[in-house]
Amino acid sequence: MKRYIDFIHFIILIVCCYMYLTPSICLADSKEDIKEIAVVVNSKNPIVSLTSKQVSDIFLSRRRTFPSGGAVMVLEQERDGAIREKFFNLLNGMNLKRLNAYWTRLQFSGEIQPPPVMSDSVAVKNAVKDNINAIGYLPSQYVDESVRVVLILK
């Protein structure tokens, strides 16, 4: 058994070294650039607006339908991205460390797998535009008439 544990230690040390050498927060979107975050749904979705609590429940996978009863397809931003950090901070006060611990429980217990992670805000907007069940978030400056804003976080 000892050799297995030695192997575990070796693997985890490699992972830790990788983490140490990797920046904690993506610099693609600096927090200073993000004034407002818009929560957007497909323009054909009957939902006109959502409360912060409803959006929080949806993005924490506690609620899996819109208030109208329609299925929800959540679209996430990069796990360590500044936009994600700002979004959850404004939405429910969760920081990324707490959020990662929360999702670790859901993901590895089989409760639900994390939502698809989009490469950037443009990809979020395009996916929301083309999927009636989708919901995503992005800086307000990315919003146009192709998607519907249901909540603004400042």
Place this chain on the structure above:
Amino acid sequence: MKPLKYLIFAFILFNLIWINPGTRFEIEPARLYADDLSGLKISGYGTISTSFDDREFICPARDIGQSPDNNKRYSKDWSTLMDSRFGLQAHYRANPDLDFVVQGVLRDQAYVTFKNSLESAYFAFRPNSWLELRGGRIGYDAFLMSDTRNLGYAYSWVRPPVEFYGWIPIFHIDGADTTFRLNGEDSQWRFRLQAGEQGLMFPIDKVDFDSSTRGLHAMTISRQSGDILLKAGYSKFSFKNEFALFSNLHSGEGYRGLEQLMADSTLSSEILEEARYLRDNLTFKDIDITYLTFGASYDDGDWILQGEIAQSTSSAEVFSHGRMAYAALGYRIGDFTPYFMFSAIRAGNDIRKPLADWSSLEESWLQSQSISIINTTRMDQDTLSFGVRWDFHLQAALKFQLDATKMHSNGYGLYFSKGETSYVDSRITLGTISMEVMF
């Protein structure tokens, strides 16, 4: 059903549903823009841990699947084995309604085999927004944390309280479950039914026991409302097999076992009655074991509170059962979360004492040995834990925890002990440093 069969089953199902053009789901337009809406994800978690204690002849274990005496832990006052583990998961999202998941965990167990290390291998299908069906090897979901026991990064403390989780012999279910979800005004309800079996081999006092179950099922209902989660569960199962050590006492070779004594009408009614009682309570095969539990947790970002109470019953005294509970409180100060936790268990059966005088029998040792075994599996102990978690990285945390445990005499079912130690009250202090990562 062997794990390999699950993989084959999952692979065939995947082919039927996804690859086969006749049954293939329509690709939604969004996938044209984002590759991540379907595809394979590899992720994992791990723990490096070192524990040290201040007692000889007493050895802590994280759960019943471990066998500290195999690793000569009695003779050492520190160990890296107890809490260290490494888990790797592959998740394939076929479409928004269908997932395939395989997860393996390398950790200290009496026998490290592929079968024991395969934590889950299942498909999850959601035909609509309120129903989910899973099949394969799935997590055992009877308690608040029973399917997250390995996920150290997910909770504040070093390990789930041993008094509550350490002795539950079910780690996963080879079967299926159904989950119903309902949305209330400001709350979400979840009902889950699980059924299947589990077959693990682990040693009890260096004798292997095939713990294959029969009729394993669990039902849970949970309610999430903002920061508050409430969960109640009920589970029942029985074992298919007898423990070899008990079989020898039931029916001896070269001596009369309990069953032969029960058939001897020349014996006094007191001896016959006690022999029957010992026979009926010294068995694992076909006994009914139940767990009834209620748990609650609260996390508002600053305060963390969690607690559970449970009652376990067994139709034979020798299988550990009783009432257990724990309560934990933590407070986040920046990246640091100091916490304390108290957990306790009380045996569901009284200490057994001889009822009849067997001194006239050649097999008088059967009485003392049978009673000794029944008393050995009793659990009666408390643990007070203090600790701190430091989230020094987005995906890594360091923890330090100190556990002060008091074991009452004839209540050492949770700690491994040598010699006569278990006949007197004992105290043990256990310190643990661990680093948790997820990726």
